[in-house]
Amino acid sequence: MKVVKFGGSSVASAEQYKKAGSIILSDHARKVIVVSAPGKRFDGDEKTTDLLIKLAQTVQNGSYNEKLFKAVLERYNEIIEELGLDEHLKGQLEGNLRELISLYGEDKDRLLDALKSSGEDMNARLMTSYLQSLGHKASYVSPKEAGMIVTDEPGNAQILPEAYERIAQLRTREEILVIPGFFGYSYQGNIVTFPRGGSDITGSIIAAGMDAEEYENFTDVDSVYCVSPKMVDKPCELKEITYREMRELAYSGFSVFHDEALQPVFQKGIPVRVKNTNRPEAAGTRIVLERELNGQPVIGIASDTDFCSVNITKYLMNRELGFGRRLLAILEDEGISYEHTPSGIDNLSVILRSHQLENGKEERVLDRIKKELDVDDINIERNLAMIMVVGEGMKHAVGVASKAAQALADSGSNIKMINQGSSEVSMMFGVDGASVVNAVNHLYRAYFPEK
Template sequence: MKVSKFGGSSLADGNQLQRVFDIVASDIDRKIIVVSAPGKRFNDDIKVTDLLLKYAEATINDVNTITIIESIKERYHSIAEYFNLPQESLIDLDEQIAHLSQRHYRSFDYLYAAFAAHGEYLNAQLVAKIFTHLGMPSRFVDPKEIGLLVDNNARSATFDSSSYASIATLDLSTNERLIIPGFFGYTKNGDMATFSRGGSDITGSIMARGLDADLYENFTDVSAIYAVNPKIISNPQSIKQMTYDEMRELSYAGFAVFHDEAIIPAIQGGIRINIKNTNDPSAPGTFIVPPTEVQNTTPVTGIANSNRFAALYLHRYLLNKEVGFTLRILEILKRHNISYEHMPSGIDDLTIIFDKTSLSQQQIDNMLADISAEIKPDTLKWLPSYGIIMIVGEGMRNRIGALTEIVTPLKENGISLQMVNQGASEISIMLGIQPDLADNAVKAIYNNIFKV
């Protein structure tokens, strides 16, 4: 049995949904279908989720919502019309959209979560109706029905693993395809709460583990995961197979194909993952598997980079001799509810790297003030934009000369580094670099390692 998840670009309009239908109909093992909300149909289009968030904002501010409601309805109606689905079949969806602004919510966060979740919630209902209309019996399954529980963090929910027992009882004995909305679950109070970015990937991974699937297929708009961002290198090498840990490292550092958190349930369940292209379903795609299943390990699997980071640089003589120094820093971060990504250090220096998308300016200002007052460093600098490059590969484990192959092309191209750090797993090397140099650095490293 396979769990197949389709992203927003795969469900943007009727033509795309026809492709999805053909893919699902071609394999009876594709039993569980997890869907996102309809995405962009063209460059300047608006995702349905973004329309719903505008609807939420208008509701909170008591602004007339008629126009935005009609825009949301139109997206679903246009898909239905492509398949000649009777208009009366959409009455319940229209009522749900209108009713969103009339319900009571425990907080504005829960309001935003419920509105956003309805992109997937409504689309799953529509997909089930259309598939059945086309002759493939399908049933919408509300995450509430299978007990998919999350914590009370309304807009960045964490899955409650006790839900696996309930998910495992889902009846798969019928000939129906089961259509499940991604991106959200329910709190114990019955409120909708959404996962963070890429949340439909998380739902798919949860369902695959909960049902002990043979394979988790993640359909997107690319035919494979590539060794480097195609926007930086034209026609880069595709990755046929990679390990869970390689995917985690690369997703974290910039690979946008797969949410770095989404892979965790699959890892825990030992479920193989196949990234495939909705528009080219015959392409083999990329398999993500346990390390024991990888064949023909190459020195480097992929190179990722991201500029979403910021860094704090601290210098103080003999900090390595001061017992509890790092603990004092961590206590300040805890006080201001700040998590950090990495903390490379030397005998007199310490750099703390943060995901700046999770920080407010107030948190930054308060943290810097407290470190300055309590730690009294000789030098304290805040670097608001800090580039990270991650070179990842199982073949780097115990490989002599791996760092040389990475650093030498940078030296030859006159590119300096701010930080070099190898993970304890030995499958990744992280470079800190000025953001404006990152793309050229990636090109230099890729061309040397892959011998372009």
């Protein structure tokens, strides 16, 4: 039994629905389907989730926009008409959406979660109706019925351990099950969404709970690439990659997976296959627990921008008991999470996402560090990009770091920071944001010269 997840581009239109339906019915093992909300149909189009977020904002600020409401419904009505589905679905979907606005209109956070999740929910209902219209037994299964019990923090749902026992009970059902992605229900009865990209998380949770043979994730690319095609022309495709490698790459900007999505299947050892809805015959990329290294130490290069570095200097810092703890306590008090903390004997840097210092936090944090830790100097370096060089084979190879340093030097990029974890699965380099594309291209040529 396979769990199959279709991303937004795979269910964006009636034409894409037909492709998805053909894929589902071509393999009898594809018994559980998880769907996203309709994505972009063409360049310049808007994702349905973005329309729903805008709609929620108009309700929240008292400027309810009926035109925007109708624009959301039109995305689904177009699919219903072109697939020849039951016209009663139009009224059902409109009624559900108006009910959510009426029910949660006075609660800003709950309204946003309810409307965001409705994109996936409505699409799951349509996919169920479409499969039934093709003469197959299919059932819509709400996350509540599926057993997706989550924590109650709006926009940041976390699956609860007992949910997996409930999800396992779905294995007794024989028909095709269609489950909306992106959200679950709390014990308080609230709709709670996972972080953005959470349909991947839903698919992974369902696959783990049902002990699936494989979790297939259909998107709009043939495979995972070793580097973003937006940065390097025609990069090589990856046939196989480990969970740890994918996690490192996802964290660093790979958009194929949300970086939390692999945890449930990783814990169960369930293989994941990334495939293209538009070219289902392509082999895709398998994500597995272990793979053959084939003498290639580096498997991928990823990058992300908009970081800053808070640089702190204090003489004899290394001898001051509790310095690091007190520094991180200040960040915790201010609700700031950090990414990395490279350090020397008298200096320490804290790498942060830049947006975390907005709305007056920067001045407050710097002032607290100066006064409470009595530092000699503190400054912020902005517009940093982080480049991650990833590969399970790095721990068995000599000269991987020197090759990266030479490539970055050849690109004219000044290395602001170097960090490598004890697992030696990845190396991270901080460079100026303006030089990141050139730096990544030089790294790609250094590690994949034959390409």
